[in-house]
Amino acid sequence: MIELKNISKIYKTKNGEITAVKDVNLSIHQGEIFGIIGYSGAGKSTMIRLLNGLEKPTTGTVNVNGQEISSISGNKLRQARQKISMIFQHFNLLWSRTVADNIAFPLEIAGVPKSEREQRVKELIDLVGLSGRDLAYPSQLSGGQKQRVGIARALANNPEVLLCDEATSALDPETTDSILELLLDINKRLGLTIVLITHEMHVIRKICHRVAVMEAGQVVESGEVLQVFQNPQAAITKNFVMQVSGAKESKESIEQILVNYPTGKIVKVTFVGNNTEQPIMSQLIKQFNVDVNIVHGNISQTTSGPYGTLIVQIDGEQENVQQALNLLTSLDIQTEVIEHA
Numbered sequence: 021m022i023e024l025k026n027i028s029k030i031y032k033t034k035n036g037e038i039t040a041v042k043d044v045n046l047s048i049h050q051g052e053i054f055g056i057i058g059y060s061g062a063g064k065s066t067m068i069r070l071l072n073g074l075e076k077p078t079t080g081t082v083n084v085n086g087q088e089i090s091s092i093s094g095n096k097l098r099q100a101r102q103k104i105s106m107i108f109q110h111f112n113l114l115w116s117r118t119v120a121d122n123i124a125f126p127l128e129i130a131g132v133p134k135s136e137r138e139q140r141v142k143e144l145i146d147l148v149g150l151s152g153r154d155l156a157y158p159s160q161l162s163g164g165q166k167q168r169v170g171i172a173r174a175l176a177n178n179p180e181v182l183l184c185d186e187a188t189s190a191l192d193p194e195t196t197d198s199i200l201e202l203l204l205d206i207n208k209r210l211g212l213t214i215v216l217i218t219h220e221m222h223v224i225r226k227i228c229h230r231v232a233v234m235e236a237g238q239v240v241e242s243g244e245v246l247q248v249f250q251n252p253q254a255a256i257t258k259n260f261v262m263q264v265s266g267a268k269e270s271k272e273s274i275e276q277i278l279v280n281y282p283t284g285k286i287v288k289v290t291f292v293g294n295n296t297e298q299p300i301m302s303q304l305i306k307q308f309n310v311d312v313n314i315v316h317g318n319i320s321q322t323t324s325g326p327y328g329t330l331i332v333q334i335d336g337e338q339e340n341v342q343q344a345l346n347l348l349t350s351l352d353i354q355t356e357v358i359e360h361a
């Protein structure tokens with residue numbers, strides 16, 4: 021669906037050259053939600069501008085649905101961009117137009133006749149859950165409602181791809197979740213390919229099927245979300261995973277528990293899929309006569325199943341503790357000894 025081949029983007033500035041994107045190769049499949057995560061300056065916005073043809077790559081090609089976006093311009097590019105829609109962090113609505121007129125705007129530009137336009141606007145307002153707010157102005161809406169207008173406007177011309185530029189970064193956590201659920205629903209209902217950029221792993225966890233992690237212009241890691249969560253490779257990916265696994269808070273809990281219970285091993289156990297629902301810890305206790313002390317736990321859902329981390333202190337005869345760890349490994353559960361008393 022979307023192919024980026026050997027993409028580099030170098031900006032020439034007064035102070036020299038800046039490489040914003042370097043040697044990126046990516047394939048994004050039809051109908052998936054693909055996340056690009058990175059800290060500020062990683063090159064995410066540049067990537068999104070390359071995807072909709074707002075920027076030309078210095079080297080390489082960008083192909084969207086069979087069309088080489090990176091080599092067309094003028095009318096051809098304008099036409100291609102009608103099929104590549106976008107939503108923004110700060111919504112970019114027209115403040116003097118009502119909800120209905122904001123959504124109608126791209127239809128007016130595309131020359132859709134008035135009666136057809138009105139019908140389509142009504143459908144879109146229902147789709148994004150804004151029924152009854154047709155005549156409200158953006159200033160009368162909450163942040164979440166504004167983004168719903170942004171989404172409806174982006175869907176007006178039946179795009180093939182929706183690009184989301186930090187679309188929930190200006191929203192509170194609850195509103196963020198409701199907008200992410202709307203995007204997931206639209207992806208399922210319309211089979212729309214969604215590419216989003218974010219600096220929040222929560223967004224990736226909640227709706228993405230696959231993810232690419234960017235650092236200093238490069239994709240340092242990519243793959244299925246659940247696999248990246250279970251087995252992050254790059255240091256920066258481990259940091260992002262920590263954002264949602266609560267590992268930072270668990271550090272304090274470990275220090276506290278070692279004061280009172282200085283023996284045993286502190287083990288980080290990572291479960292995915294069905295394993296998250298099995299009574300594995302009670303099995304360890306019964307079978308190997310070990311004590312298991314829970315230090316920190318967290319289970320969250322991804323689009324391809326649950327993902328959980330549990331930090332436990334396992335204490336007992338050394339051989340029994342080792343056998344308990346062996347059992348976890350044999351059940352395909354990842355373990356990592358993080359403190360060895």
Ligand SMILES: Nc1ncnc2c1ncn2[C@@H]1O[C@H](COP(=O)(O)OP(=O)(O)OP(=O)(O)O)[C@@H](O)[C@H]1O
Pocket residue numbers: 031032033038039040058059060061062063064065066067
């Ligand atoms: N038009 C431009 N001219 C010169 N340098 C640019 C331009 N656009 C981006 N850059 C530089 O390219 C690098 C990547 O920027 P980019 O905006 O793509 O990163 P980002 O991951 O989106 O960060 P942020 O979330 O802060 O926008 C940065 O060093 C930035 O200063």
